[in-house]
Amino acid sequence: MATIDDVAKAAGVSTSTVSYVLSxxxxxxxxxRARVERAIDKLGYRPHAGARALASSRTNVIAxxxxxxxxxxxxxxxxxxxxxxxxxxxxxxxxLLLTQDDVSGLDRVTGGSMVDALVMMDIEADDPRVPVAAxxxxxxxxxxxxxxxxxxxxxxxxFDAAGRLAVRHLVKAGHTxxxxxxxxxxxxxxxxxxxxxxxxxxxxxxxxxxxxxxVEACDSTPTGASEAVDTLLAxxxxxxxxxVHNEGALPHVLARLAERGAVVGTDMSVVxxxxxxxxxxxxxxxxxxxxxxxxIGKVAVDMVMxxxxxxxxxxxxxxxxxxxxxxxxxxxxxxxxx
Amino acid sequence: MATIDDVAKAAGVSTSTVSYVLSxxxxxxxxxRARVERAIDKLGYRPHAGARALASSRTNVIAxxxxxxxxxxxxxxxxxxxxxxxxxxxxxxxxLLLTQDDVSGLDRVTGGSMVDALVMMDIEADDPRVPVAAxxxxxxxxxxxxxxxxxxxxxxxxFDAAGRLAVRHLVKAGHTxxxxxxxxxxxxxxxxxxxxxxxxxxxxxxxxxxxxxxVEACDSTPTGASEAVDTLLAxxxxxxxxxVHNEGALPHVLARLAERGAVVGTDMSVVxxxxxxxxxxxxxxxxxxxxxxxxIGKVAVDMVMxxxxxxxxxxxxxxxxxxxxxxxxxxxxxxxxx
DNA sequence: TATTAATGTCGAAGCGCTTCGACGAACCGG
DNA sequence: CCGGTTCGTCGAAGCGCTTCGACATTAATA
Numbered sequence: 001m002a003t004i005d006d007v008a009k010a011a012g013v014s015t016s017t018v019s020y021v022l023s024x025x026x027x028x029x030x031x032x033r034a035r036v037e038r039a040i041d042k043l044g045y046r047p048h049a050g051a052r053a054l055a056s057s058r059t060n061v062i063a064x065x066x067x068x069x070x071x072x073x074x075x076x077x078x079x080x081x082x083x084x085x086x087x088x089x090x091x092x093x094x095x096l097l098l099t100q101d102d103v104s105g106l107d108r109v110t111g112g113s114m115v116d117a118l119v120m121m122d123i124e125a126d127d128p129r130v131p132v133a134a135x136x137x138x139x140x141x142x143x144x145x146x147x148x149x150x151x152x153x154x155x156x157x158x159f160d161a162a163g164r165l166a167v168r169h170l171v172k173a174g175h176t177x178x179x180x181x182x183x184x185x186x187x188x189x190x191x192x193x194x195x196x197x198x199x200x201x202x203x204x205x206x207x208x209x210x211x212x213x214x215v216e217a218c219d220s221t222p223t224g225a226s227e228a229v230d231t232l233l234a235x236x237x238x239x240x241x242x243x244v245h246n247e248g249a250l251p252h253v254l255a256r257l258a259e260r261g262a263v264v265g266t267d268m269s270v271v272x273x274x275x276x277x278x279x280x281x282x283x284x285x286x287x288x289x290x291x292x293x294x295x296i297g298k299v300a301v302d303m304v305m306x307x308x309x310x311x312x313x314x315x316x317x318x319x320x321x322x323x324x325x326x327x328x329x330x331x332x333x334x335x336x337x338x
Numbered sequence: 339m340a341t342i343d344d345v346a347k348a349a350g351v352s353t354s355t356v357s358y359v360l361s362x363x364x365x366x367x368x369x370x371r372a373r374v375e376r377a378i379d380k381l382g383y384r385p386h387a388g389a390r391a392l393a394s395s396r397t398n399v400i401a402x403x404x405x406x407x408x409x410x411x412x413x414x415x416x417x418x419x420x421x422x423x424x425x426x427x428x429x430x431x432x433x434l435l436l437t438q439d440d441v442s443g444l445d446r447v448t449g450g451s452m453v454d455a456l457v458m459m460d461i462e463a464d465d466p467r468v469p470v471a472a473x474x475x476x477x478x479x480x481x482x483x484x485x486x487x488x489x490x491x492x493x494x495x496x497f498d499a500a501g502r503l504a505v506r507h508l509v510k511a512g513h514t515x516x517x518x519x520x521x522x523x524x525x526x527x528x529x530x531x532x533x534x535x536x537x538x539x540x541x542x543x544x545x546x547x548x549x550x551x552x553v554e555a556c557d558s559t560p561t562g563a564s565e566a567v568d569t570l571l572a573x574x575x576x577x578x579x580x581x582v583h584n585e586g587a588l589p590h591v592l593a594r595l596a597e598r599g600a601v602v603g604t605d606m607s608v609v610x611x612x613x614x615x616x617x618x619x620x621x622x623x624x625x626x627x628x629x630x631x632x633x634i635g636k637v638a639v640d641m642v643m644x645x646x647x648x649x650x651x652x653x654x655x656x657x658x659x660x661x662x663x664x665x666x667x668x669x670x671x672x673x674x675x676x
Numbered sequence: 677t678a679t680t681a682a683t684g685t686c687g688a689a690g691c692g693c694t695t696c697g698a699c700g701a702a703c704c705g706g
Numbered sequence: 707c708c709g710g711t712t713c714g715t716c717g718a719a720g721c722g723c724t725t726c727g728a729c730a731t732t733a734a735t736a
Contacts, residue, residue: 001449001451001475003691003692003693004692004693004694005692005693013715013716014715014716014717015692015693015694015716015717016694016695016696016715016716016717016718017714017715017716019693019694019695020694020695020714020715023694023695025694025695026695026713026714026715027712027713027714028714028715029713029714029715032714032715044449046445046446046449046450046451047450047692047693048392048450048451048691048692048693049388049391049397049450049451049452050387050388050389050390050391050392050397050451050691050692050693051388051392051691051692051693051694051721052388052692052693052694053387053388053391053693053721054386054388054389054392054691054692054693054694054720054721054722054723055692055693055694055695055720055721056693056694056695056721057388057721059387059388061434061452064435068416068420074412074413074416075412075413077416078406078412078415078416081435081437082406082437085435085436085437086437089438094434094435094436094443094446094447094452095434095435096399096432096433096434096435097402097419097423097432097433097434097435098423098432099419099420099423099424100427105427105432107384108384108432109432111339111382111384112384112385112386112387113339113384113386113387113388114387114399114432137339221619222619222620222621251589255593255621281559281560282560283560283593341721341722341723342722342723342724343722343723351685351686352685352686352687353686353687353722353723353724354685354686354687354688354724354725354726355684355685355686357723357724357725358684358685358724358725361724361725363724363725364683364684364685364725365682365683365684366684366685367683367684367685370684370685385722385723386721386722386723388721388722388723389691389721389722389723389724390722390723390724391691391723392691392692392693392721392722392723392724393690393691393722393723393724393725394691394723394724394725395691
């Protein structure tokens with residue numbers, strides 16, 4: 001491999017000049033720059049990342065912690081990941097992927113200065129990674145909202161507002177008996193932030209609107225979905241509006257409803273909280289509140305890069321939920337409220 | 339951040355001694371080692387990855403190219419990824435994730451010595467990345483089989499054998515009219531290796547067994563699956579055995595078959611080629627040939643690490659397919675052949 | 677007991693890059 | 707026409723680590 005000195009020699013300049021051509025941190029005359037550039041691609045020179053990291057204390061790598069936990073939809077995780085990776089490249093950064101949610105990986109990459117910054121997904125209310133990340137010298141952005149962000153920046157869909165929006169939508173259409181088919185029990189047991197926030201929004205709005213909301217946890221399997229639907233139909237047969245917040249279970253919930261004779265979009269209104277592509281690839285185009293996973297990933301990178309470039313106060317960005325009406329919801333027994 | 343010199347000073351030894359304690363490359367007496375180790379965790383010392391990379395020309399990072407292409411099942415990709423990441427950690431390596439299939443990313447990370455080795459997924463017959471990887475100084479393992487591996491190691495399920503096995507299984511059960519519902523047209527257009535190999539195996543065995551195999555490409559959408567099923571039933575109504583090689587379409591294929599009145603496991607035998615968990619999470623437990631994605635990922639890492647530790651000739655490892663009978667297949671019109 | 681071989685530790689020379697201060701040359705206004 | 711800028715370039719000092727050769731010690735061998 002050619003080194004910067006080889007390039008300097010070939011171009012007849014000093015190494016620092018080559019470095020400045022590369023970084024643009026000092027003015028270089030056009031002819032010199034041209035000579036250097038010619039030498040660079042004649043030799044096929046690539047700066048050594050480690051040497052660069054050592055000298056500049058910048059790695060141009062960010063870490064992405066994307067725990068592959070049971071109960072969370074893998075395609076949705078990947079949408080976040082894709083957003084992060086894509087946007088990181090726009091900032092000339094690469095992504096180091098950590099799939100275990102252990103704290104050890106975290107301080108390996110931060111302590112060892114392997115990365116310039118951190119993005120962490122799937123944050124729990126009381127996540128052990130948060131204090132560790134807060135103590136690191138690298139800026140961190142959380143996708144999700146812990147109880148105490150400890151000065152870290154956060155970004156997520158405003159699930160609280162999403163919950164309220166979903167209920168309002170159903171109430172406005174005349175539904176008074178509403179249910180949530182939610183995350184798998186494991187997810188709730190972990191106090192995953194987004195699940196709890198949606199439920200809070202739901203309940204708050206239900207109280208305000210004076211309607212009932214029955215909550216049913218649901219495994220992301222055909223069986224789990226069937227059970228959830230069955231117990232719902234058994235314990236709250238008057239239900240006419242269902243909110244589904246579980247990408248994996250959604251198709252099976254719809255299938256079970258069909259088997260049980262409930263016609264979605266007529267007898268039963270269903271609002272999904274999920275990425276748009278998931279909403280559209282069901283048997284019926286679903287009325288849904290979009291979970292803009294890829295965008296959130298991109299915003300996370302934007303935020304973390306901003307903090308890298310200049311000291312900035314931490315901020316929390318909650319994206320406003322957008323509900324799109326499609327064919328899975330209709331007016332309820334009380335008729336449209338206008 | 340504490341440096342190795344700080345540790346040396348604190349322990350009253352030279353820096354090289356600290357280094358040798360860390361690497362174990364030279365014998366160090368127990369008391370010295372103890373003093374050094376105490377100093378290390380008193381200071382919270384972490385070696386600087388860049389400095390280490392520069393001095394040792396080892397980064398302890400491997401690159402994983404996992405292009406997120408249309409038509410390939412995201413959960414399946416993630417199983418490969420999970421296998422790679424997990425196993426890499428066993429070798430004390432982290433994973434740099436590249437999701438674009440462009441060659442530029444490839445030589446950024448190899449040329450810049452950002453990684454020690456490479457694992458590339460989703461290999462096409464004539465993949466432009468292959469020659470580039472072959473020219474890199476880092477060892478590379480391909481998950482998939484290009485036309486010309488150019489001295490690189492490869493690992494994959496033996497799709498050729500899988501195709502033959504699937505046909506043999508159906509023929510033995512008395513089916514003579516067999517069909518494949520395969521990958522999406524985009525995947526075939528890209529000449530993705532595994533899709534073509536499965537089809538080759540299928541056809542070879544069909545010729546040998548004297549049966550017909552109708553091949554139907556299939557989008558991984560409800561519509562795509564329905565269309566595939568419909569045209570199959572229209573153009574080859576005598577079909578009694580179907581092989582499905584398309585994780586995304588599988589549930590929709592089964593749904594459509596049900597709608598069309600074909601009882602899977604009785605009228606119609608279906609063999610899936612997919613990961614076991616996918617086979618088990620269908621409406622019926624599917625007879626399937628396992629695609630051991632996570633294992634393949636792990637093997638890829640094992641192979642690449644072996645080449646890293648000692649110069650070894652390249653090898654191609656094709657995992658033997660295993661068919662597990664479950665409830666989606668049964669004897670056909672000609673009855674069991676024994 | 678003299679000789680050789682481990683064993684344990686140190687010092688110093690890099691690894692390839694960035695960056696700071698310095699310096700000559702060209703350029704400005706007064 | 708001269709002091710003060712600005713521009714373009716250079717040299718050298720690190721960044722924090724690994725690793726090689728050297729050098730004492732101590733243990734094993736004859």
